[in-house]
Amino acid sequence: MSQCSRSAGAFSWPRRYGRQVSTPVQVPSRAAEHEPSRPHPAPAAARQRELEHDIRHELATIVLLASLLADSGDIGPASRSRIRQLHSETVWLDELVTAYQREFVQQADKGAVAPIRVDLTAAEAITAVRMTNRATFHFEAEEAWASANQLRLWRALRNVMDNAAHAAGPSGTVRVRVSVEDGWTVTQVDDDGPGFSLDAAGKATLGLRIVRAFAAEAGGCLETGPSRRLGGGCARILLPSSGLRLSRG
Numbered sequence: 001m002s003q004c005s006r007s008a009g010a011f012s013w014p015r016r017y018g019r020q021v022s023t024p025v026q027v028p029s030r031a032a033e034h035e036p037s038r039p040h041p042a043p044a045a046a047r048q049r050e051l052e053h054d055i056r057h058e059l060a061t062i063v064l065l066a067s068l069l070a071d072s073g074d075i076g077p078a079s080r081s082r083i084r085q086l087h088s089e090t091v092w093l094d095e096l097v098t099a100y101q102r103e104f105v106q107q108a109d110k111g112a113v114a115p116i117r118v119d120l121t122a123a124e125a126i127t128a129v130r131m132t133n134r135a136t137f138h139f140e141a142e143e144a145w146a147s148a149n150q151l152r153l154w155r156a157l158r159n160v161m162d163n164a165a166h167a168a169g170p171s172g173t174v175r176v177r178v179s180v181e182d183g184w185t186v187t188q189v190d191d192d193g194p195g196f197s198l199d200a201a202g203k204a205t206l207g208l209r210i211v212r213a214f215a216a217e218a219g220g221c222l223e224t225g226p227s228r229r230l231g232g233g234c235a236r237i238l239l240p241s242s243g244l245r246l247s248r249g
Contacts, residue, residue: 004221063091117145121150124154134171167194172192180241185238196226220237222236222237223236224236
């Protein structure tokens with residue numbers, strides 16, 4: 001059984017697409033000319049709002065173009081699948097922009113977590129990684145739930161899968177398995193690459209730090225070490241299982 005310690009729940013980032021931040025323009029009256037001047041927004045904060053506005057505009061354009069292409073009759077099924085994945089990736093990117101704006105600009109309440117299907121989120125993540133890597137991927141999963149934020153879970157899964165694909169190389173193999181073990185929802189990612197070096201084990205990369213922070217805030221942990229299945233590296237994300245289950249048998 002894992003030695004994960006339970007801690008405070010992870011925060012929630014809502015899914016909102018197409019929201020734009022705009023600042024209303026106010027024309028001062030003559031009477032206001034004699035009133036004490038009000039402080040203007042800090043240049044850095046104003047610039048952040050402008051950048052968010054521009055980024056969302058570009059994201060909306062990409063989504064529109066992807067939607068039009070996906071419904072076009074002059075492309076094949078492989079291209080249509082890639083375009084739909086591009087649409088999905090853009091929506092996730094929009095959620096990351098919303099999360100940054102909410103947490104670091106607005107300093108808003110991080111919100112609550114909710115029970116989510118880890119196996120379905122893992123399936124979505126591995127679909128994206130397969131399209132951008134030449135390694136051979138194998139995926140197996142059972143219905144598995146955990147109380148967490150879906151965006152942060154998606155980020156964590158993408159990080160460990162991308163790391164494994166990079167370690168395995170174009171001719172390597174990556175295996176992803178989602179299961180429930182002793183009250184834990186476990187996502188295990190194995191590869192046949194060179195494994196974790198001593199330096200990597202002592203000083204986690206930025207990607208692994210993101211995963212470790214997410215798991216800890218969700219009451220779980222990240223385990224890394226040698227892979228018994230493929231001989232390379234192994235990363236296991238353990239989250240407290242919510243105990244929910246929809247399917248039978």
